[in-house]
Structure formats: structure tokens, C-alpha cells
Amino acid sequence: LLLPVGAALAIGMSWLAVWLSRRQLSELAQLRRAVQARAFVVEYQPLIDLASRCCVGAEALVRWRRSDGSLTRPDLFIPLAEEHGLIQAITDQVMAAVVAELGELLRSDPNVHIAINLGADDIRSGRFLPVLDRLLQDSGIAPQQVWLEATERGFVDVSSASSVIEQARRRGHKVAIDDFGTGFSSLQYLQGLPLDALKIDKSFVDVLGRETVTSSVVPHIISMAKTLGLAIIAEGVETQAQLDYLRAQGVDGGQGWLFAKAMPAPQFIAYLRRG
Ligand code: C2E
Ligand code: MG
Ligand code: MG
Ligand code: MG
Numbered sequence: 001l002l003l004p005v006g007a008a009l010a011i012g013m014s015w016l017a018v019w020l021s022r023r024q025l026s027e028l029a030q031l032r033r034a035v036q037a038r039a040f041v042v043e044y045q046p047l048i049d050l051a052s053r054c055c056v057g058a059e060a061l062v063r064w065r066r067s068d069g070s071l072t073r074p075d076l077f078i079p080l081a082e083e084h085g086l087i088q089a090i091t092d093q094v095m096a097a098v099v100a101e102l103g104e105l106l107r108s109d110p111n112v113h114i115a116i117n118l119g120a121d122d123i124r125s126g127r128f129l130p131v132l133d134r135l136l137q138d139s140g141i142a143p144q145q146v147w148l149e150a151t152e153r154g155f156v157d158v159s160s161a162s163s164v165i166e167q168a169r170r171r172g173h174k175v176a177i178d179d180f181g182t183g184f185s186s187l188q189y190l191q192g193l194p195l196d197a198l199k200i201d202k203s204f205v206d207v208l209g210r211e212t213v214t215s216s217v218v219p220h221i222i223s224m225a226k227t228l229g230l231a232i233i234a235e236g237v238e239t240q241a242q243l244d245y246l247r248a249q250g251v252d253g254g255q256g257w258l259f260a261k262a263m264p265a266p267q268f269i270a271y272l273r274r275g
Helices: 002-037 078-083 087-108 120-125 128-139 158-171 187-191 202-206 213-227 240-248 265-274
Strands: 040-049 054-065 113-117 146-151 174-180 197-200 231-234
Touching: 002 054, 002 078, 002 087, 040 087, 040 113, 040 265, 054 087, 054 265, 078 087, 087 113, 087 120, 087 128, 087 265, 113 174, 120 146, 120 158, 128 158, 146 197, 158 174, 174 231, 197 213, 202 213, 213 231
Parallel strands: 054 113, 113 146, 146 174, 174 197, 197 231
Antiparallel strands: 040 054
């Protein structure tokens, strides 16, 4: 009896594998088509200076506009794009969207900055830099107004990452490590990278005020960042209690639903003008 059951299970599993890979394949095929069709849109989440409570800029967050008009969150396609070498093409579209949609705003207010997320291939190759140079020159935006961020995965190869970060900083961009704490980074590793800022991952902000191992790490991340001379930005701030804690700890900036969710460019421009 065991043998046929085992065989049936094995056949079932292999069908499941085929079905899953077909589904993935069609998702990949659709993503490739989206890259060609430039089917990405960008939303902007306000970045708040915690001391003054003023909005000082925004993070550009990409969304995939599907053929039915719905928007797909980046968590659901960025990993696939990274895996299949599509991230640099997506970065190009995000940079172009930022300049097209917010160029006027950035030219009119030199104190506003926009943070752009980069993928591992971007940081490895540095190919986005000349593309960005050209976009900024053509539109008269100062490089100081464009900040760049990548997760720890992007900085795995410290020596090539350092050289690309240096090139970006020489132009005037600020560079941040994103989602800090979720990967493998150590103090020693951070010391080797010429960064400007560290973004504390939302998972650490979520547990503030609760007595957990995770929340006990936060003061250490903050003091480490300060020791290294990095600006600190907290992401995913949702409550006043979290904000009070972060401000008391001297965290410089914050993003989160307590302030605002990501929004299309016209709404962000209106948000900023309201002060
Ligand atoms: P991230 O860079 O850490 O961006 C923050 C994410 O947290 C965003 O999700 C944002 O909408 C969400 N968030 C911000 N505040 C709150 C809050 O208070 N509560 C909750 N629950 N969520 C909050 P989103 O837009 O889905 O982006 C997810 C990730 O996708 C980003 O994480 C980033 O790693 C990646 N990503 C987004 N845009 C791009 C892009 O243009 N290029 C690349 N390479 N990656 C991108
Ligand atoms: Mg980010
Ligand atoms: Mg982040
Ligand atoms: Mg995050």
C-alpha cells in the first residue's frame, strides 16, 4: 500500500513543481514585457525631519501597473527582477520618472531631496551613475537633491560597492544603507563602507516600547550609527509613542504612516506645499 501512495505523492509533487515554475515563468514573461512597455509608476513617501517635524523630501517607491490598471507592490516583483537581471532597467525608469514628475519641484526648492532605491546589480555595476548624471544635467537638478539607498544585499561585495558609493558621493549624492538590521551587517562591515546614513528597518520600529530582544537592539544600532557619523532614519513609524522614543534617542529622520503613506507625485507636491 505504501508504494502506490508514495508514487502518487511523488507524481503530485512533480506536477506542483511544474505548475509553480509555469506560473513563475509567466510572471517573469509579464515582468519582461512590463520593462519594455515602461509599465512602472512611482509613488512618493514623505520623509520627515524629526526635530522640526517638517517634510524634507520623499522616498521614491516603484509600483508595477498591470494591464487591468491595478498596482502591484514592489515586494512582489523586485526579487524576481533582481534574480533575472531586470533591476537596472527598472532603476532607469524610476530615475526618469523622478526627474520628469518632480523636476520642477526640485529646481524650485533646493532643500528638498528624493531618495531612490537601488538593486544589488546597480551597486555592483555603477551603470546607473552616468544615466543619472545625464538626467540631472538635462533637467538642472543638483545631485545633492538625489539620495541613494540599497539594502545590505546590495553591499555584499564591499570593495566594489565602496568604489561605486565613492563615485556617487563625489558627485554630491548621499548614500544610505536600507532596512538595516535585517541582514548580516556587522559593525566591522559597516565601517568599511563610505556611507552617509542608515535606515533602521521597520521591524525594529514595530517592537519599540515592548520588551523584546529585538527592541533592546535598537539603542545599540543608534549609538553605533552615531559613532560612525551616520545620519539615522527610522522607517515604518506608525505611532506617536514610537516617534517620541526615536526623537528622544536623537534619530534624525522618519518615514511612516503616522506622517503619510506613499502617494502619486501631484499629491506629494501638494503635501509639501501645505508644509
Ligand atoms: P523600503 O525601501 O524599506 O521602503 C519602505 C516600505 O515600507 C515601502 O513599501 C513603504 O510603503 C512601507 N512603509 C512605509 N511606512 C510604513 C508604515 O508606517 N507602515 C507600514 N506597514 N509600511 C510602511 P513598498 O512601497 O511596498 O516597498 C517595499 C520595498 O520594495 C522597499 O522597501 C524597497 O526595498 C523595494 N523598492 C521599492 N521601490 C523600489 C525601486 O524603485 N527599486 C528597487 N530596487 N527597490 C524598490
Ligand atoms: Mg528604501
Ligand atoms: Mg527601507
Ligand atoms: Mg523596509
